[in-house]
Amino acid sequence: xxxxxxxxxxxxxxxxxxxxxxxxxxxxxxxxxxxxxxxxxxxxxxxxxxxxxxxxxxxxxxxxxxxxxxxxxxxxxxxxxxxxxxxxxxxxxxxxxxxxxxxxxxxxxxxxxxxxxxxxxxxxxxxxxxxxxxxxxxxxxxxxxxxxxxxxxxxxxxxxxxxxxxxxxxxxxxxxxxxxxxxxxxxxxxxxxxxxxxxxxxxxxxxxxxxxxxxxxxxxxxxxxxxxxxxxxxxxxxxxx
Numbered sequence: 001x002x003x004x005x006x007x008x009x010x011x012x013x014x015x016x017x018x019x020x021x022x023x024x025x026x027x028x029x030x031x032x033x034x035x036x037x038x039x040x041x042x043x044x045x046x047x048x049x050x051x052x053x054x055x056x057x058x059x060x061x062x063x064x065x066x067x068x069x070x071x072x073x074x075x076x077x078x079x080x081x082x083x084x085x086x087x088x089x090x091x092x093x094x095x096x097x098x099x100x101x102x103x104x105x106x107x108x109x110x111x112x113x114x115x116x117x118x119x120x121x122x123x124x125x126x127x128x129x130x131x132x133x134x135x136x137x138x139x140x141x142x143x144x145x146x147x148x149x150x151x152x153x154x155x156x157x158x159x160x161x162x163x164x165x166x167x168x169x170x171x172x173x174x175x176x177x178x179x180x181x182x183x184x185x186x187x188x189x190x191x192x193x194x195x196x197x198x199x200x201x202x203x204x205x206x207x208x209x210x211x212x213x214x215x216x217x218x219x220x221x222x223x224x225x226x227x228x229x230x231x232x233x234x235x236x237x238x239x240x241x
Contacts, residue, residue, distance in 0.1 A: 172197025
């Protein structure tokens, strides 16, 4: 019985070895082989290519909107000029200053909406200025100019007041909340933010109120008419560095 088991075991091993030989002979090899004795050689076994797909976000940049083309001032409802000083007011509401890849957002964007790609983030500041020779209001009734109804800002300044939302300072902005009385060609800062405070989605919402006052004591040439006052052009400048 022991001999039978031994023979059976040997047969099993032989069969297994045979199976290995058969299996190995069916393997496709990159080595040169043939009927002749092999010689040292270099054979290309294949030339696979490599590839990968990686998403790259847009570059970050500074944006401000809306960019208004005109600012309309008006007196209080029903008020008329009667020879006494008359205040004219107007505003630009919901101004949005922010870092992002789009130029029309009214909310803070996701933190991964853009990247500085290792570049030092750009500091930013926003200024309002009036050019030389433009610090005045002119007046006309229809197409008829009336120089006597106009005035220089040195007589009655243009007053600009910024009102910032609570999130501006938390986002690193340095808002200018001081009321600016512009009486000449000058530049006034609205806000700034240093580079160290800039991330990929800084956001600040604010509004701007403008007040101009027609001086008292003026006598219009054209009574019973509607006067149009044209004020200085405000130059808005967003500076990044």
